[in-house]
Amino acid sequence: MFEQRNDVMEYADYISLHAYFDRISSPEILDEIYAKYDKQILYTEMSFAVFKGEKVLPGSWPRAEELIKILMETLQHNVAAYVDWNLILLETGGPSYLGSFIEAYILANEDFTVFYKQPLFYAMAHFAKFISPHSIRISSAVINPGKSQVITVAYLRPDNKVCVVLYNNGTNPVALTLADDLKGITKLQLKPKSLNTLIYSTRSG
Missing domain, CATH: 3.20.20.80 (Glycosidases)
Incomplete structure (x- = not known):
């Protein structure tokens, strides 16, 4: 063409x-x-x-x-x-x-x-x-090399909520700390071979 x-x-x-x-x-x-x-x-x-x-x-x-x-x-x-x-x-x-x-x-x-x-x-x-239509992909990464079995992708949705998808590709459970510069941190436990989604508001309070 x-x-x-x-x-x-x-x-x-x-x-x-x-x-x-x-x-x-x-x-x-x-x-x-x-x-x-x-x-x-x-x-x-x-x-x-x-x-x-x-x-x-x-x-x-x-x-x-x-x-x-x-x-x-x-x-x-x-x-x-x-x-x-x-x-x-x-x-x-x-x-x-x-x-x-x-x-x-x-x-x-x-x-x-x-x-x-x-x-x-x-x-x-x-x-x-x-991951709703018109969502915008935002930066996300698993920064601990020991957690390389975890794959992630994240989006900002039109309703101003963040959607973080996490897949544990390994055969062992994984403990993670999710850190968001605006919202702080939360602890997660991913089961083996599990697909997980965390959705939270970007608004404070």
Whole structure:
């Protein structure tokens, strides 16, 4: 597109990407895109079990963990929104024009009388529920090297509340002290392999 029109970005509001190669690509690519074009980045297609040899894994927590890591990592690197490929598919996977057995957040039986909410559903719902539209990402970091198993991302929401998402990727509980220059500190205990959200007002009193 740039070879034909070097002003093409003047007519674009967003840059969209797919998430399928997040496993093998660096998130710094997202920072480079944002710095170069100054456009919001949208993930407009993600799904699991797309590649050959993969399959639907009903009730898979490891697959939910992979989604959590993708979300946490890409949100930290300027991704603003997500559109998943599939919300509901058959429990066997599909139907798919690719002829593969693709994962979904909700699985249904053949006559759509029974539905199963996957761990994927609850992982994505956690982010969608607490990080409200038009929130602004703010700086957050885990500064103790011994707590490297914890991943975090934080937002200032339109209701003037701070939303801090914390994921303990380890198999042991972690004690943390959350420090906010304006609000002070609070003690937290994160269970192993747990996704947590803390929401608090920025107003005093």
